[in-house]
Amino acid sequence: xxxxxxxxxxxxxxxxxxxxxxxxxxxxxxxxxxxxxxxxxxxxxxxxxxxxxxxxxxxxxxxxxxxxxxxxxxxxxxxxxxxxxxxxxxxxxxxxxxxxxxxxxxxxxxxxxxxxxxxxxxxxxxxxxxxxxxxxxxxxxxxxxxxxxxxxxxxxxxxxxxxxxxxxxxxxxxxxxxxxxxxxxxxxxxxxxxxxxxx
Amino acid sequence: xxxxxxxxxxxxxxxxxxxxxxxxxxxxxxxxxxxxxxxxxxxxxxxxxxxxxxxxxxxxxxxxxxxxxxxxxxxxxxxxxxxxxxxxxxxxxxxxxxxxxxxxxxxxxxxxxxxxxxxxxxxxxxxxxxxxxxxxxxxxxxxxxxxxxxxxxxxxxxxxxxxxxxxxxxxxxxxxxxxxxxxxxxxxxxxxxxxxxxx
DNA sequence: ACAATACTAGACTATACGGTCTAGTCTAGT
DNA sequence: ACTAGACTAGACCGTATAGTCTAGTATTGT
Numbered sequence: 001x002x003x004x005x006x007x008x009x010x011x012x013x014x015x016x017x018x019x020x021x022x023x024x025x026x027x028x029x030x031x032x033x034x035x036x037x038x039x040x041x042x043x044x045x046x047x048x049x050x051x052x053x054x055x056x057x058x059x060x061x062x063x064x065x066x067x068x069x070x071x072x073x074x075x076x077x078x079x080x081x082x083x084x085x086x087x088x089x090x091x092x093x094x095x096x097x098x099x100x101x102x103x104x105x106x107x108x109x110x111x112x113x114x115x116x117x118x119x120x121x122x123x124x125x126x127x128x129x130x131x132x133x134x135x136x137x138x139x140x141x142x143x144x145x146x147x148x149x150x151x152x153x154x155x156x157x158x159x160x161x162x163x164x165x166x167x168x169x170x171x172x173x174x175x176x177x178x179x180x181x182x183x184x185x186x187x188x189x190x191x192x193x194x195x196x197x198x199x
Numbered sequence: 200x201x202x203x204x205x206x207x208x209x210x211x212x213x214x215x216x217x218x219x220x221x222x223x224x225x226x227x228x229x230x231x232x233x234x235x236x237x238x239x240x241x242x243x244x245x246x247x248x249x250x251x252x253x254x255x256x257x258x259x260x261x262x263x264x265x266x267x268x269x270x271x272x273x274x275x276x277x278x279x280x281x282x283x284x285x286x287x288x289x290x291x292x293x294x295x296x297x298x299x300x301x302x303x304x305x306x307x308x309x310x311x312x313x314x315x316x317x318x319x320x321x322x323x324x325x326x327x328x329x330x331x332x333x334x335x336x337x338x339x340x341x342x343x344x345x346x347x348x349x350x351x352x353x354x355x356x357x358x359x360x361x362x363x364x365x366x367x368x369x370x371x372x373x374x375x376x377x378x379x380x381x382x383x384x385x386x387x388x389x390x391x392x393x394x395x396x397x398x
Numbered sequence: 399a400c401a402a403t404a405c406t407a408g409a410c411t412a413t414a415c416g417g418t419c420t421a422g423t424c425t426a427g428t
Numbered sequence: 429a430c431t432a433g434a435c436t437a438g439a440c441c442g443t444a445t446a447g448t449c450t451a452g453t454a455t456t457g458t
Binding site: 399400401402403404405406407408409410411412413414415416417418419420421422423424425426427428 | 429430431432433434435436437438439440441442443444445446447448449450451452453454455456457458
Protein backbone atom coordinates (compact mmCIF):
# COMPACT_ATOMS: atom_id res chain seq x y z
CA UNK A 1 0.00 0.00 0.00
CA UNK A 2 0.84 3.68 0.20
CA UNK A 3 2.61 3.56 -3.09
CA UNK A 4 4.23 6.97 -2.97
CA UNK A 5 5.91 8.88 -5.78
CA UNK A 6 5.44 6.19 -8.36
CA UNK A 7 5.43 8.27 -11.53
CA UNK A 8 8.58 10.20 -10.53
CA UNK A 9 6.71 12.15 -7.82
CA UNK A 10 5.58 14.69 -10.36
CA UNK A 11 3.76 16.88 -7.87
CA UNK A 12 0.98 16.10 -5.47
CA UNK A 13 -1.83 16.89 -7.87
CA UNK A 14 -0.69 14.38 -10.46
CA UNK A 15 0.00 11.82 -7.80
CA UNK A 16 -3.54 12.12 -6.51
CA UNK A 17 -5.03 11.84 -9.97
CA UNK A 18 -2.93 8.78 -10.67
CA UNK A 19 -4.07 7.11 -7.45
CA UNK A 20 -7.67 8.01 -8.23
CA UNK A 21 -7.34 6.55 -11.71
CA UNK A 22 -6.06 3.29 -10.33
CA UNK A 23 -8.76 2.97 -7.71
CA UNK A 24 -11.63 4.16 -9.89
CA UNK A 25 -10.44 1.83 -12.61
CA UNK A 26 -10.58 -1.20 -10.40
CA UNK A 27 -13.64 -0.38 -8.30
CA UNK A 28 -15.60 2.15 -10.30
CA UNK A 29 -17.06 5.32 -8.93
CA UNK A 30 -18.19 3.53 -5.81
CA UNK A 31 -14.58 3.50 -4.65
CA UNK A 32 -14.28 5.44 -1.41
CA UNK A 33 -12.33 8.63 -0.96
CA UNK A 34 -10.57 6.95 1.94
CA UNK A 35 -9.38 4.21 -0.37
CA UNK A 36 -8.04 6.73 -2.85
CA UNK A 37 -6.24 8.70 -0.15
CA UNK A 38 -4.75 5.50 1.19
CA UNK A 39 -3.68 4.47 -2.29
CA UNK A 40 -1.93 7.80 -2.75
CA UNK A 41 -0.37 7.44 0.68
CA UNK A 42 -1.92 10.68 1.77
CA UNK A 43 -4.36 11.99 4.36
CA UNK A 44 -7.94 12.35 3.27
CA UNK A 45 -7.83 16.07 3.96
CA UNK A 46 -5.06 16.46 1.42
CA UNK A 47 -7.33 15.00 -1.20
CA UNK A 48 -9.99 17.54 -0.30
CA UNK A 49 -7.41 20.34 -0.39
CA UNK A 50 -6.90 19.55 -4.06
CA UNK A 51 -10.40 18.55 -5.13
CA UNK A 52 -13.50 19.99 -3.55
CA UNK A 53 -15.58 16.88 -3.93
CA UNK A 54 -15.56 13.35 -5.24
CA UNK A 55 -17.28 14.20 -8.50
CA UNK A 56 -14.59 16.76 -9.29
CA UNK A 57 -11.86 14.27 -8.60
CA UNK A 58 -13.53 11.79 -10.90
CA UNK A 59 -13.88 14.48 -13.53
CA UNK A 60 -10.23 15.43 -13.30
CA UNK A 61 -9.26 11.78 -13.57
CA UNK A 62 -11.37 11.18 -16.64
CA UNK A 63 -10.22 14.40 -18.21
CA UNK A 64 -6.60 13.53 -17.61
CA UNK A 65 -6.98 10.03 -19.01
CA UNK A 66 -8.90 11.28 -22.02
CA UNK A 67 -5.91 13.16 -23.32
CA UNK A 68 -3.91 9.96 -23.71
CA UNK A 69 -6.23 7.58 -25.43
CA UNK A 70 -6.67 8.58 -29.04
CA UNK A 71 -4.74 6.40 -31.44
CA UNK A 72 -3.37 8.43 -34.28
CA UNK A 73 -2.25 7.36 -37.69
CA UNK A 74 -0.23 9.90 -39.55
CA UNK A 75 1.74 10.09 -42.76
CA UNK A 76 1.25 8.56 -46.16
CA UNK A 77 3.00 5.26 -45.91
CA UNK A 78 3.71 3.32 -49.04
CA UNK A 79 2.18 0.11 -47.83
CA UNK A 80 -1.46 0.57 -46.92
CA UNK A 81 -1.93 -2.87 -45.48
CA UNK A 82 1.09 -2.61 -43.21
CA UNK A 83 0.09 0.76 -41.82
CA UNK A 84 -3.41 -0.43 -41.15
CA UNK A 85 -2.09 -3.47 -39.34
CA UNK A 86 0.19 -1.36 -37.20
CA UNK A 87 -2.65 0.97 -36.41
CA UNK A 88 -4.98 -1.93 -35.66
CA UNK A 89 -2.57 -3.54 -33.23
CA UNK A 90 -2.07 -0.31 -31.31
CA UNK A 91 -5.75 0.44 -31.30
CA UNK A 92 -6.77 -2.95 -30.06
CA UNK A 93 -4.06 -2.88 -27.41
CA UNK A 94 -5.46 0.32 -26.07
CA UNK A 95 -9.18 -0.30 -26.44
CA UNK A 96 -9.23 -3.96 -25.46
CA UNK A 97 -6.46 -3.95 -22.86
CA UNK A 98 -7.41 -4.55 -19.25
CA UNK A 99 -6.72 -1.00 -18.27
CA UNK A 100 -8.60 0.68 -21.07
CA UNK A 101 -11.50 -1.66 -20.64
CA UNK A 102 -11.76 -1.14 -16.89
CA UNK A 103 -11.61 2.58 -17.39
CA UNK A 104 -14.28 2.45 -20.03
CA UNK A 105 -16.45 0.40 -17.74
CA UNK A 106 -16.08 2.83 -14.86
CA UNK A 107 -16.86 5.73 -17.13
CA UNK A 108 -19.90 4.39 -18.91
CA UNK A 109 -21.32 3.03 -15.67
CA UNK A 110 -21.68 6.64 -14.56
CA UNK A 111 -22.83 7.81 -17.95
CA UNK A 112 -26.27 8.75 -16.72
CA UNK A 113 -24.89 10.57 -13.69
CA UNK A 114 -22.14 12.48 -15.49
CA UNK A 115 -23.16 12.66 -19.14
CA UNK A 116 -20.83 15.52 -20.12
CA UNK A 117 -17.93 13.57 -18.72
CA UNK A 118 -18.39 10.52 -20.88
CA UNK A 119 -19.17 12.74 -23.85
CA UNK A 120 -15.87 14.54 -23.37
CA UNK A 121 -14.11 11.24 -23.18
CA UNK A 122 -15.76 10.04 -26.35
CA UNK A 123 -14.89 13.21 -28.20
CA UNK A 124 -11.24 13.24 -27.26
CA UNK A 125 -10.76 9.48 -27.61
CA UNK A 126 -12.80 7.37 -29.99
CA UNK A 127 -14.15 10.24 -32.05
CA UNK A 128 -10.70 11.65 -32.65
CA UNK A 129 -9.38 8.23 -33.56
CA UNK A 130 -12.13 7.74 -36.11
CA UNK A 131 -11.60 11.20 -37.58
CA UNK A 132 -7.88 10.70 -38.08
CA UNK A 133 -8.37 7.25 -39.51
CA UNK A 134 -10.98 8.66 -41.87
CA UNK A 135 -8.50 11.31 -43.04
CA UNK A 136 -5.97 8.64 -43.69
CA UNK A 137 -8.40 6.44 -45.57
CA UNK A 138 -9.67 9.42 -47.53
CA UNK A 139 -6.16 10.07 -48.77
CA UNK A 140 -5.75 6.42 -49.68
CA UNK A 141 -8.99 6.67 -51.65
CA UNK A 142 -7.77 9.69 -53.54
CA UNK A 143 -4.55 7.90 -54.29
CA UNK A 144 -6.62 5.14 -55.87
CA UNK A 145 -5.63 2.56 -53.30
CA UNK A 146 -9.16 2.16 -52.02
CA UNK A 147 -12.55 2.44 -53.64
CA UNK A 148 -13.96 5.96 -53.54
CA UNK A 149 -16.50 5.94 -50.76
CA UNK A 150 -17.48 7.74 -47.58
CA UNK A 151 -14.20 7.78 -45.68
CA UNK A 152 -15.84 8.25 -42.28
CA UNK A 153 -18.09 5.29 -42.93
CA UNK A 154 -15.09 3.21 -43.93
CA UNK A 155 -13.24 4.22 -40.78
CA UNK A 156 -16.23 3.29 -38.67
CA UNK A 157 -16.45 -0.10 -40.30
CA UNK A 158 -12.81 -0.83 -39.66
CA UNK A 159 -13.08 0.28 -36.05
CA UNK A 160 -16.23 -1.77 -35.71
CA UNK A 161 -14.56 -4.89 -37.01
CA UNK A 162 -11.55 -4.36 -34.79
CA UNK A 163 -13.59 -3.78 -31.67
CA UNK A 164 -16.51 -5.82 -32.74
CA UNK A 165 -17.94 -8.46 -30.56
CA UNK A 166 -14.66 -8.56 -28.68
CA UNK A 167 -15.37 -5.35 -26.84
CA UNK A 168 -18.67 -6.70 -25.56
CA UNK A 169 -17.11 -10.06 -24.83
CA UNK A 170 -14.37 -8.61 -22.67
CA UNK A 171 -16.70 -6.18 -20.96
CA UNK A 172 -18.58 -9.31 -19.95
CA UNK A 173 -15.41 -10.90 -18.59
CA UNK A 174 -15.47 -13.71 -21.10
CA UNK A 175 -12.06 -15.04 -22.06
CA UNK A 176 -11.11 -14.52 -25.66
CA UNK A 177 -10.23 -17.24 -28.12
CA UNK A 178 -6.53 -17.92 -28.30
CA UNK A 179 -5.92 -16.68 -31.81
CA UNK A 180 -2.87 -14.41 -31.75
CA UNK A 181 -3.44 -10.70 -32.03
CA UNK A 182 -1.32 -10.54 -35.18
CA UNK A 183 -3.27 -13.27 -36.88
CA UNK A 184 -6.65 -11.87 -35.99
CA UNK A 185 -5.70 -8.35 -36.93
CA UNK A 186 -4.42 -9.34 -40.34
CA UNK A 187 -7.58 -11.31 -41.07
CA UNK A 188 -9.61 -8.25 -40.14
CA UNK A 189 -7.54 -5.84 -42.18
CA UNK A 190 -7.73 -8.15 -45.18
CA UNK A 191 -11.48 -8.34 -44.75
CA UNK A 192 -11.63 -4.56 -44.67
CA UNK A 193 -9.43 -4.28 -47.76
CA UNK A 194 -11.72 -6.62 -49.66
CA UNK A 195 -14.74 -4.55 -48.73
CA UNK A 196 -13.08 -1.33 -49.78
CA UNK A 197 -10.83 -2.52 -52.60
CA UNK A 198 -10.39 -0.05 -55.42
CA UNK A 199 -12.74 -0.98 -58.21
CA UNK B 200 -45.71 5.06 -8.57
CA UNK B 201 -46.66 1.67 -7.21
CA UNK B 202 -47.31 0.37 -10.66
CA UNK B 203 -49.00 -2.88 -9.74
CA UNK B 204 -49.86 -5.79 -11.99
CA UNK B 205 -48.39 -4.25 -15.09
CA UNK B 206 -47.43 -7.33 -17.07
CA UNK B 207 -50.79 -9.04 -16.53
CA UNK B 208 -50.03 -9.65 -12.83
CA UNK B 209 -48.27 -12.88 -13.70
CA UNK B 210 -47.42 -13.75 -10.13
CA UNK B 211 -45.53 -11.87 -7.49
CA UNK B 212 -42.15 -13.29 -8.41
CA UNK B 213 -42.30 -12.06 -11.96
CA UNK B 214 -43.67 -8.74 -10.84
CA UNK B 215 -40.73 -8.23 -8.52
CA UNK B 216 -38.22 -9.18 -11.17
CA UNK B 217 -39.84 -6.80 -13.60
CA UNK B 218 -39.68 -3.94 -11.10
CA UNK B 219 -36.08 -4.78 -10.32
CA UNK B 220 -35.21 -4.79 -14.00
CA UNK B 221 -36.69 -1.35 -14.45
CA UNK B 222 -34.95 0.15 -11.47
CA UNK B 223 -31.60 -1.55 -12.01
CA UNK B 224 -31.75 -0.53 -15.63
CA UNK B 225 -32.15 3.11 -14.85
CA UNK B 226 -29.95 3.39 -11.76
CA UNK B 227 -27.60 0.45 -11.91
CA UNK B 228 -26.81 -1.85 -9.04
CA UNK B 229 -26.64 1.08 -6.66
CA UNK B 230 -30.44 1.28 -6.79
CA UNK B 231 -31.85 0.70 -3.33
CA UNK B 232 -34.00 -2.22 -2.32
CA UNK B 233 -36.51 0.29 -0.99
CA UNK B 234 -36.76 1.84 -4.41
CA UNK B 235 -37.37 -1.53 -6.01
CA UNK B 236 -40.01 -2.46 -3.47
CA UNK B 237 -41.73 0.88 -4.00
CA UNK B 238 -41.56 0.42 -7.74
CA UNK B 239 -43.24 -2.96 -7.40
CA UNK B 240 -45.81 -1.46 -5.04
CA UNK B 241 -44.82 -3.92 -2.36
CA UNK B 242 -43.40 -3.95 1.15
CA UNK B 243 -39.69 -4.40 1.43
CA UNK B 244 -40.16 -7.57 3.42
CA UNK B 245 -41.99 -9.11 0.52
CA UNK B 246 -38.94 -8.59 -1.62
CA UNK B 247 -36.84 -10.38 0.97
CA UNK B 248 -39.38 -13.17 1.16
CA UNK B 249 -38.67 -13.89 -2.49
CA UNK B 250 -34.98 -13.10 -2.74
CA UNK B 251 -32.62 -13.61 0.17
CA UNK B 252 -30.36 -10.71 -0.74
CA UNK B 253 -29.80 -7.97 -3.23
CA UNK B 254 -27.19 -9.85 -5.20
CA UNK B 255 -29.60 -12.72 -5.74
CA UNK B 256 -32.30 -10.38 -6.94
CA UNK B 257 -29.86 -8.84 -9.36
CA UNK B 258 -28.84 -12.28 -10.51
CA UNK B 259 -32.43 -13.35 -11.08
CA UNK B 260 -33.08 -10.16 -13.01
CA UNK B 261 -30.08 -10.63 -15.26
CA UNK B 262 -30.86 -14.27 -15.74
CA UNK B 263 -34.44 -13.51 -16.67
CA UNK B 264 -33.47 -10.78 -19.10
CA UNK B 265 -30.77 -12.96 -20.66
CA UNK B 266 -33.32 -15.39 -21.99
CA UNK B 267 -34.92 -12.73 -24.15
CA UNK B 268 -32.04 -11.04 -25.84
CA UNK B 269 -30.59 -13.32 -28.45
CA UNK B 270 -31.57 -12.36 -31.96
CA UNK B 271 -32.14 -15.41 -34.05
CA UNK B 272 -32.10 -15.84 -37.76
CA UNK B 273 -33.57 -19.02 -39.03
CA UNK B 274 -34.47 -20.57 -42.31
CA UNK B 275 -32.88 -20.46 -45.74
CA UNK B 276 -34.42 -17.43 -47.33
CA UNK B 277 -34.05 -16.90 -51.01
CA UNK B 278 -32.73 -13.38 -50.77
CA UNK B 279 -29.60 -13.22 -48.68
CA UNK B 280 -29.37 -9.46 -48.60
CA UNK B 281 -32.95 -9.01 -47.45
CA UNK B 282 -32.64 -11.51 -44.64
CA UNK B 283 -29.44 -9.92 -43.45
CA UNK B 284 -31.06 -6.51 -43.46
CA UNK B 285 -34.01 -7.77 -41.47
CA UNK B 286 -31.70 -9.42 -39.01
CA UNK B 287 -29.55 -6.32 -38.77
CA UNK B 288 -32.47 -4.04 -38.03
CA UNK B 289 -33.73 -6.29 -35.25
CA UNK B 290 -30.29 -6.75 -33.83
CA UNK B 291 -29.48 -3.07 -33.75
CA UNK B 292 -32.86 -2.29 -32.26
CA UNK B 293 -32.16 -4.62 -29.43
CA UNK B 294 -28.48 -3.95 -28.84
CA UNK B 295 -28.50 -0.20 -29.38
CA UNK B 296 -31.93 0.60 -27.99
CA UNK B 297 -32.12 2.62 -24.79
CA UNK B 298 -33.29 -0.33 -22.80
CA UNK B 299 -30.73 -2.81 -24.01
CA UNK B 300 -27.98 -0.29 -23.63
CA UNK B 301 -28.95 0.69 -20.08
CA UNK B 302 -29.15 -2.94 -19.13
CA UNK B 303 -25.78 -3.66 -20.66
CA UNK B 304 -24.32 -0.74 -18.78
CA UNK B 305 -25.72 -1.89 -15.46
CA UNK B 306 -24.45 -5.38 -16.07
CA UNK B 307 -20.92 -4.62 -17.19
CA UNK B 308 -20.50 -2.04 -14.45
CA UNK B 309 -20.73 -4.90 -12.00
CA UNK B 310 -18.65 -7.21 -14.14
CA UNK B 311 -15.83 -7.35 -11.63
CA UNK B 312 -18.18 -7.98 -8.72
CA UNK B 313 -20.32 -10.61 -10.41
CA UNK B 314 -18.23 -12.10 -13.20
CA UNK B 315 -20.29 -15.26 -13.66
CA UNK B 316 -23.38 -13.15 -14.09
CA UNK B 317 -22.09 -11.15 -17.01
CA UNK B 318 -20.58 -14.28 -18.49
CA UNK B 319 -23.95 -15.98 -18.38
CA UNK B 320 -25.49 -12.98 -20.03
CA UNK B 321 -22.88 -13.00 -22.75
CA UNK B 322 -23.31 -16.69 -23.40
CA UNK B 323 -27.08 -16.58 -23.68
CA UNK B 324 -27.21 -13.30 -25.58
CA UNK B 325 -24.41 -12.13 -27.86
CA UNK B 326 -22.67 -15.50 -28.12
CA UNK B 327 -25.86 -17.25 -29.14
CA UNK B 328 -26.63 -14.55 -31.67
CA UNK B 329 -23.19 -14.91 -33.23
CA UNK B 330 -23.47 -18.69 -33.30
CA UNK B 331 -26.82 -18.67 -35.06
CA UNK B 332 -25.73 -16.03 -37.51
CA UNK B 333 -22.60 -18.07 -38.22
CA UNK B 334 -24.76 -21.12 -38.96
CA UNK B 335 -26.81 -19.08 -41.34
CA UNK B 336 -23.78 -17.64 -43.09
CA UNK B 337 -22.16 -21.03 -43.25
CA UNK B 338 -25.16 -22.36 -45.13
CA UNK B 339 -25.04 -19.39 -47.48
CA UNK B 340 -21.38 -20.18 -48.11
CA UNK B 341 -22.17 -23.77 -48.94
CA UNK B 342 -24.90 -22.61 -51.28
CA UNK B 343 -22.26 -20.57 -53.09
CA UNK B 344 -23.83 -17.26 -52.18
CA UNK B 345 -20.82 -16.15 -50.13
CA UNK B 346 -17.12 -16.84 -50.38
CA UNK B 347 -16.05 -19.94 -48.50
CA UNK B 348 -14.48 -18.66 -45.33
CA UNK B 349 -14.63 -19.02 -41.56
CA UNK B 350 -18.34 -18.53 -40.89
CA UNK B 351 -17.83 -17.55 -37.26
CA UNK B 352 -15.32 -14.93 -38.29
CA UNK B 353 -17.72 -13.60 -40.88
CA UNK B 354 -20.50 -13.42 -38.31
CA UNK B 355 -18.25 -11.55 -35.93
CA UNK B 356 -17.33 -9.06 -38.60
CA UNK B 357 -20.94 -8.37 -39.44
CA UNK B 358 -21.86 -7.97 -35.78
CA UNK B 359 -18.84 -5.75 -35.32
CA UNK B 360 -19.84 -3.49 -38.16
CA UNK B 361 -23.41 -3.31 -36.94
CA UNK B 362 -22.46 -2.50 -33.38
CA UNK B 363 -19.23 -0.84 -34.21
CA UNK B 364 -18.38 2.51 -32.90
CA UNK B 365 -22.05 3.13 -32.31
CA UNK B 366 -22.15 0.94 -29.26
CA UNK B 367 -19.32 2.91 -27.66
CA UNK B 368 -20.83 6.17 -28.80
CA UNK B 369 -24.17 5.51 -27.21
CA UNK B 370 -22.64 4.09 -24.05
CA UNK B 371 -20.95 7.47 -23.81
CA UNK B 372 -24.27 9.27 -24.22
CA UNK B 373 -23.27 10.88 -27.48
CA UNK B 374 -26.13 11.51 -29.89
CA UNK B 375 -25.98 9.55 -33.10
CA UNK B 376 -25.89 11.04 -36.57
CA UNK B 377 -29.30 11.35 -38.12
CA UNK B 378 -28.88 8.80 -40.87
CA UNK B 379 -31.94 6.56 -40.87
CA UNK B 380 -31.56 3.07 -39.50
CA UNK B 381 -32.63 1.57 -42.81
CA UNK B 382 -30.07 3.52 -44.75
CA UNK B 383 -27.22 2.81 -42.41
CA UNK B 384 -28.06 -0.85 -42.16
CA UNK B 385 -28.16 -1.34 -45.88
CA UNK B 386 -24.81 0.37 -46.30
CA UNK B 387 -23.37 -1.94 -43.69
CA UNK B 388 -24.86 -5.07 -45.16
CA UNK B 389 -23.61 -4.11 -48.61
CA UNK B 390 -20.17 -3.53 -47.18
CA UNK B 391 -20.30 -6.96 -45.60
CA UNK B 392 -21.46 -8.56 -48.84
CA UNK B 393 -18.55 -6.98 -50.72
CA UNK B 394 -16.09 -8.35 -48.16
CA UNK B 395 -17.56 -11.82 -48.34
CA UNK B 396 -18.76 -11.97 -51.91
CA UNK B 397 -18.50 -15.37 -53.56
CA UNK B 398 -15.33 -15.47 -55.65
C1' DA C 399 -64.02 -21.58 12.91
C1' DC C 400 -59.22 -22.33 12.41
C1' DA C 401 -54.68 -22.56 10.83
C1' DA C 402 -51.28 -21.57 7.54
C1' DT C 403 -49.33 -18.61 4.41
C1' DA C 404 -48.24 -14.35 2.26
C1' DC C 405 -48.34 -9.45 2.41
C1' DT C 406 -48.08 -4.65 4.75
C1' DA C 407 -46.21 -0.85 7.40
C1' DG C 408 -42.68 0.83 9.43
C1' DA C 409 -39.35 0.84 13.25
C1' DC C 410 -34.76 -0.64 14.01
C1' DT C 411 -29.59 -2.05 13.63
C1' DA C 412 -25.28 -1.89 11.73
C1' DT C 413 -22.32 -0.18 8.51
C1' DA C 414 -20.26 2.53 5.02
C1' DC C 415 -19.15 6.68 3.21
C1' DG C 416 -18.88 11.85 1.82
C1' DG C 417 -17.36 15.60 3.84
C1' DT C 418 -15.76 18.64 7.94
C1' DC C 419 -13.02 19.86 11.80
C1' DT C 420 -9.24 20.02 15.07
C1' DA C 421 -4.79 19.82 16.51
C1' DG C 422 -0.44 19.09 15.55
C1' DT C 423 3.96 18.44 12.35
C1' DC C 424 7.15 19.59 8.56
C1' DT C 425 9.34 22.56 5.28
C1' DA C 426 10.71 26.86 3.09
C1' DG C 427 11.32 31.47 2.64
C1' DT C 428 12.50 35.62 5.11
C1' DA D 429 13.93 32.33 14.94
C1' DC D 430 9.46 33.23 12.87
C1' DT D 431 5.71 32.65 9.82
C1' DA D 432 2.87 30.77 6.24
C1' DG D 433 1.35 27.06 3.82
C1' DA D 434 0.78 22.32 3.00
C1' DC D 435 0.44 17.74 5.02
C1' DT D 436 -1.02 14.13 8.73
C1' DA D 437 -3.89 11.54 11.86
C1' DG D 438 -7.98 10.64 13.17
C1' DA D 439 -12.26 11.98 15.46
C1' DC D 440 -16.65 13.36 14.10
C1' DC D 441 -21.40 14.30 11.73
C1' DG D 442 -25.14 13.28 8.76
C1' DT D 443 -27.13 10.41 5.63
C1' DA D 444 -28.11 6.43 2.89
C1' DT D 445 -28.85 1.75 2.66
C1' DA D 446 -28.80 -3.65 3.33
C1' DG D 447 -31.07 -6.46 5.98
C1' DT D 448 -34.00 -7.77 10.38
C1' DC D 449 -37.84 -7.69 13.39
C1' DT D 450 -42.45 -7.00 15.09
C1' DA D 451 -47.17 -6.65 14.89
C1' DG D 452 -51.01 -6.72 12.36
C1' DT D 453 -54.10 -7.82 8.05
C1' DA D 454 -55.92 -10.57 3.95
C1' DT D 455 -56.74 -14.85 1.75
C1' DT D 456 -57.35 -19.59 1.30
C1' DG D 457 -57.91 -24.40 2.17
C1' DT D 458 -59.79 -27.62 5.61
